[in-house]
Amino acid sequence: MSAEELDLQVDSHSAPQINKTPERLAAEHMYRNFYPPLARGMRVLDRSVFKKSVPMTAAKILDLRMMGEIRKNCKSDWFNPPFQVKLQRMIEDEQGRKSLLLKPDAKKDDLSTVSEAMRGYIEKKVLELTDYTLELDYDAWNYAEIIAAILPEELSDELPQGFTRTGHIAHLNLREQYQPYKKIIGEILLDKNRAHIRTVISKLDMVGVASKFRTFPMEVLAGDEDTQVEVHELDCTYSFDFRDVYWNSRLEHEHRRIVDKCQPGEAVCDVMAGVGPFAMPLGKKRVITWANDLNPESYKALLGNIQTNKVQPFVFASNDDGALHIRQSVRKLYKLAHSPSNRIAIPLSAKAAKQARRAEIVAWEGQKPAPEPTPVPGYIPVPETFSHFIMNLPDSAITFLGAFIGSHYKMEHLFTPHTQAELPFVHVYCFQRPVDDEQDLKDIAERCSKYLQFNLDPSAIDLHYVRLVAPNKRMYCASFRLPKEVAFADPASVIQESDFTPEQREELERLIRWEIIQ
Ligand SMILES: C[S@@+](CC[C@H](N)C(=O)[O-])C[C@H]1O[C@@H](n2cnc3c(N)ncnc32)[C@H](O)[C@@H]1O
Structure with a gap:
């Protein structure tokens, strides 16, 4: 598309008019010539369209020793647009004389357009006003300014601004109406963020709708087709292919919150571990962590991340279904604690x-x-029992709670009052359509009770609000101590009725029958 074909109505262009103060609107009007030329409807990025020359007035400083004082005293005269324009505000001619750009309504031939202070400096011949032509191009404006000049007016009230960054990937969630402009949006976003971003992607579907592993089909809008990323969180490094596994950069705070609850030497079972954002910092803290994920790609990345972060002695990875993992790991940890490998050497610094x-x-x-x-x-001795179970699969983790029925069958002697150990905490994540704090807690307690087959009192739950994932959808973490009535129940009938395969059922029954536990 050529510049002529585009609608270059420079004067009528301004940023979206929503929620703006009268001062802001007045400033935008004064600086209207400094917005990029309009290119409404452009679908293929033509950077050359975004060129313009703007006649201006500049203040040439004749006595450079006065520069500091002039800058301070003539603040209201300087070029100061209410949006971002990248340009040299101080210009230098061939003789090395410096000039400062003035606000758009300052006129060389009409001194009433500048401040009294500036008029004083002009009189004293400390400075003089000169004409200056400012040349602007595509690089002068930021993403928002360029995109506002491109999208049709009816779409420019709410620009697609936000993106999430995962390593070198910018991840956009574009609403339906912006789809025809997705490629150009991606390209401009990439241009304006090249310091950190090499690839811009867009989601093609809702997370989890297409995959039980919480991954989503994506489309590369601009940049390299490379989705293998490296990210850093809580002093740990993660490598994975963003197409194949779940990662959410907004969960760092939540990962830290749970890691802070776990103590060195404790054992923690991360039932839906992903690529390890709980497990790696736990391992670094010398918490013995059983990290499990059903997605083979997450498991592969988990193994690599264990090596990269040098947490091999403390983090054990597995690739099982969460329900099976809960039942097996309780017995296997006990077995390990009674095996010759029942202590972990702390690597020397x-x-x-x-x-x-x-x-x-x-x-x-x-x-x-x-x-x-x-x-x-x-050495850190391997404990006989877990202190925490983490279940971060908010869509369905509550439905896995049935796996705790009889998870500690015939293990009563390992806990208070026979020992110092308490039954583990369960941290189960869920989504909730919010009503109010009290009702949300009541609903979540009811949902947990259903799967635990035990009436879990709301007062036994510490409910933590994690984040708003959609306008009417909250993510919560419900933490509670596993009730003894659930943990020590006879699991035989539950296991028989469960979805386990005959082989898995047999394996579980064998584990539960261990003589050592009786
Ligand atoms: C929301 S992600 C959380 C990952 C990680 N814990 C985090 O905080 O980023 C949920 C994870 O559960 C895994 N998952 C899905 N179904 C599972 C199952 N039945 N058993 C174990 N893991 C499962 C997915 O592969 C995904 O990695």
Whole structure:
């Protein structure tokens, strides 16, 4: 599309008029010539259209020693648009003389258009007003200004502004009406964020609708077709293919909140671990973590992330269904705690490892003992029971709660009053159509009770509001201590009625019959 074909109505263009103060509207009007040329309806990005020359007035500073003072005293005269225009506000001519750009209504031939202070400096010949032509192009404006010049007027009230960043990928959620402009929106977004972004994608469907693994079909709108990302969160590094696994950059705070609840040396079962955003920081904290995810791609990424973050001694990955995992892991952890591998060596720090190496050399050479005490690796014993279960699959995690019925069958002797250990906390995530805090808690308690087959009193739940995922959809985390009536129940009939395969059922029954537990 050429510039002529586009509707270049420079004067009539301004940013969307919603929720603006009269001052802001007046400023926008004054600076109307500094918006990009209109290119309504452009679908294929033509950057050359966004060029314009704007006649202006500048203040040439004749006595450079006065620059600081002039800048301070003539604040109301300077070029200060209410939107972003990237340009040199101070210009320099061939002789090295500096000029400052003035606001649009300042006129060289009409001194009433500048402040009294500036008139004073002109009189004292400290500065003089000159004509200046400002050349603007595509690079001068930000994403919002360019996109507002392109979209049809009826769409420009609410510009598609927000995007989420995952590594080098910008992820846009475009509403139906913006779909015809998706490619150009992607391209401009990429142009204006090249420092951090290489790829712009858009969701083709609702998360979870297309995949039980909470992934979504996506389309690359602009940039590289590369969806393998590296992201950082809570001092950990994650690599994964964003097409194949779930990741949400908005959950960092929630991941931290749960990690803060877990203590070094405790055991935690992360039932729907994804690529490990709970498990990695837990491992770094020396919390023994059983990280499970049913998605084979998440499991693959989980294994890689365990290596990258050097948490191998503390994080164990598995690729099972969550319900099976809950039942199996309780028994398997107990078994591990009673096996020869029932303690985990704490890896030495780099300094301690160097000291240990030096001590070895000294001993080998038959010299005197090392000057500093030789560090010995510490050990963390594997606990017999988990302290926390994390279940972050808000769509359906509550329906997995039945897996706790009889999960600790015949294990009463491992908990108070026989030992110091308490039954584990369960942190189960869910979505809720909000009513009010009290009603939400009551509803969630009822839903949990149904699957636990136990009346869980709302007062036993610590309900944490995580975030609003849609206008009428809240994400919550319900934390409660596993009731003993649920944990120690006889699971035989529940297991028989469950969806497990005959082999899985047999395996579970074998685990539960372990003599060691009786
Ligand atoms: C919302 S994501 C949460 C991932 C991670 N815990 C986080 O906080 O980012 C839910 C995860 O549950 C996994 N998942 C889905 N169904 C599952 C099941 N039946 N058993 C175990 N994991 C499952 C998905 O693959 C996905 O990684």
